[in-house]
Amino acid sequence: MDVVHPPEVRSICCIGAGYVGGPTMAVIADRCPHLQVTLVDLNAARIAAWNDPDLANLPVYEPGLAEVVGRCRGRNLHFTTEVDDAIASADMVFLSVNTPTKTRGLGAGQASDLRWIEASARQVAAQATGHTIVVEKSTLPVRTAETIKQILMGSQSLAGGASPGGESGVEAKTFSVLSNPEFLAEGTAIRDLEHPDRVLIGGEDPAAIAALSAIYGHWVDPERILHTNLWSSELSKLTANAFLAQRISSINAVGALCEATGADITEVARAIGSDSRIGMKFLAAGPGFGGSCFQKDILNLVYLCRHYGLDDAASYWEQVVVFNSWQQQRIARLVVSRLFGTVSGKRLAVLGFAFKADTNDTRESPAIAICRGLLEEGAHLVIHDPKVATTQISADLGRPPDACERGFADDGKWQRAETPLEAVTGADAVIVLTEWGAYRTLDWPAIAAAMRRPAWLFDVRDITDTAAARQAGLQVWSVGKG
Numbered sequence: 001m002d003v004v005h006p007p008e009v010r011s012i013c014c015i016g017a018g019y020v021g022g023p024t025m026a027v028i029a030d031r032c033p034h035l036q037v038t039l040v041d042l043n044a045a046r047i048a049a050w051n052d053p054d055l056a057n058l059p060v061y062e063p064g065l066a067e068v069v070g071r072c073r074g075r076n077l078h079f080t081t082e083v084d085d086a087i088a089s090a091d092m093v094f095l096s097v098n099t100p101t102k103t104r105g106l107g108a109g110q111a112s113d114l115r116w117i118e119a120s121a122r123q124v125a126a127q128a129t130g131h132t133i134v135v136e137k138s139t140l141p142v143r144t145a146e147t148i149k150q151i152l153m154g155s156q157s158l159a160g161g162a163s164p165g166g167e168s169g170v171e172a173k174t175f176s177v178l179s180n181p182e183f184l185a186e187g188t189a190i191r192d193l194e195h196p197d198r199v200l201i202g203g204e205d206p207a208a209i210a211a212l213s214a215i216y217g218h219w220v221d222p223e224r225i226l227h228t229n230l231w232s233s234e235l236s237k238l239t240a241n242a243f244l245a246q247r248i249s250s251i252n253a254v255g256a257l258c259e260a261t262g263a264d265i266t267e268v269a270r271a272i273g274s275d276s277r278i279g280m281k282f283l284a285a286g287p288g289f290g291g292s293c294f295q296k297d298i299l300n301l302v303y304l305c306r307h308y309g310l311d312d313a314a315s316y317w318e319q320v321v322v323f324n325s326w327q328q329q330r331i332a333r334l335v336v337s338r339l340f341g342t343v344s345g346k347r348l349a350v351l352g353f354a355f356k357a358d359t360n361d362t363r364e365s366p367a368i369a370i371c372r373g374l375l376e377e378g379a380h381l382v383i384h385d386p387k388v389a390t391t392q393i394s395a396d397l398g399r400p401p402d403a404c405e406r407g408f409a410d411d412g413k414w415q416r417a418e419t420p421l422e423a424v425t426g427a428d429a430v431i432v433l434t435e436w437g438a439y440r441t442l443d444w445p446a447i448a449a450a451m452r453r454p455a456w457l458f459d460v461r462d463i464t465d466t467a468a469a470r471q472a473g474l475q476v477w478s479v480g481k482g
């Protein structure tokens with residue numbers, strides 16, 4: 001067998017300093033002190049926040065991230081808006097830019113918007129020097145590597161006609177393209193990066209594959225580093241998210257049936273999860289999945305299936321997203337129905353706005369659809385979240401905060417509360433939308449005393465002490481409980 005000698009990688013650049021680029025590069029810098037790692041982003045405010053001397057102000061909240069950044073920043077981890085310089089001096093460039101769903105044009109509402117990936121590939125093509133390994137870290141439609149290669153190869157032939165031997169006097173510009181999708185989940189990103197179930201590397205160039213594997217090999221067991229062809233790697237990422245999201249729609253569908261029949265979703269989940277073929281994870285009923293990935297990636301899968309003429313496969317996956325929207329709307333509707341059919345002018349405490357616990361991310365958070373539905377009904381929402389900024393909630397709800405006095409109102413309003421107790425004071429209902437740890441141990445006698453009667457608890461995550469809430473005099477609805 002041929003021995004592959006990977007090219008020496010000393011300097012890495014990552015384009016896109018977001019929820020994936022930031023934590024991923026921080027962990028690489030931490031585990032590979034011999035590498036210089038530079039994160040670049042067009043968003044100057046984001047880069048300034050990554051460079052903020054106060055680590056509490058980093059733009060991404062993730063448990064453990066501030067400690068990792070604190071260890072590496074300024075040593076071998078750098079954040080800058082000088083994109084061109086960072087590309088020029090890098091041996092390996094990760095593309096970790098956003099790939100949201102297209103909002104207009106061909107494939108609108110389903111296909112991924114690849115304008116940022118194309119722009120960053122063009123920038124690499126223009127600025128790279130010598131041999132550069134280009135790594136797709138963003139989640140991309142299968143066969144995107146083909147496009148990236150074409151963009152890069154175009155610049156290769158423009159590089160002064162230089163031969164690899166450099167006969168023209170100009171150093172040859174050459175590229176290898178790899179797919180290395182990221183499987184971290186927000187809220188557990190550092191743990192997921194430090195102890196990944198697997199690292200997936202797709203590619204054709206054995207030397208480039210060996211170079212990237214060697215980086216991960218500094219802390220990941222080689223048996224967990226999987227090698228595939230480019231297309232399998234790209235498609236595996238979409239498929240993993242589709243399977244996970246499908247599980248959540250499945251458990252929520254059964255949860256609704258539990259509510260109608262007197263069964264208990266926790267008991268059903270334990271009973272089915274004990275089957276080792278099913279497993280216990282990802283069986284928590286809730287308000288439906290949120291986050292920037294699941295919906296976007298399934299819709300992309302739907303688009304790809306249709307593109308290849310597989311309409312029935314497309315409809316199958318599409319239903320996972322359709323059902324998820326139904327679950328979110330159902331929660332808003334049932335709150336209104338339990339509160340005597342109207343929430344107009346009623347003060348409702350909303351606990352949690354992030355799409356899951358331990359993140360400040362609200363992208364596609366179920367809280368957005370549920371709160372919008374309640375505002376539409378004229379509710380006065382008092383929202384508490386430990387990490388989500390008020391400006392973010394304003395942007396998501398499409399309106400600024402306003403004081404919530406009780407009284408008849410056509411228009412809904414919202415305001416922020418600094419503590420759960422402040423949120424519930426004078427409220428008719430408390431609605432738990434995110435599974436933050438602090439909401440598991442709420443002081444129900446104190447909360448009940450502060451609310452207007454009859455008072456309701458809607459536990460949409462099934463995490464609170466509902467027995468204590470009932471004992472304190474609240475009426476309780478909990479997701480998936482008959």
Ligand code: NAD
Nearest residue numbers: 016017018019020041042043097098099116120138139182
């Ligand atoms: P993000 O929006 O938080 O970050 C992307 C960053 O890229 C932004 O800050 C943007 O300003 C920057 N950017 C875009 N074009 C640029 C350019 N040409 N030059 C420099 N900077 C540029 O997105 P994210 O959540 O980090 O996701 C990135 C990719 O990773 C997406 O494809 C996503 O699907 C995938 N992914 C996300 C997660 C997650 O949990 N968020 C997990 C796995 C994979």
Ligand code: UDX
Nearest residue numbers: 182183184185186282283284286289290291293355356
């Ligand atoms: C997901 C994938 O898990 C990760 O591998 C991929 O890289 C990015 O997309 P993320 O969206 O960050 O990660 O979080 P995840 O833990 O998957 O949760 C997604 C949504 O599903 C959240 O809204 C969460 O609350 C919800 N969820 C999750 C449930 O409702 N029930 C569950 O049992 C698990």
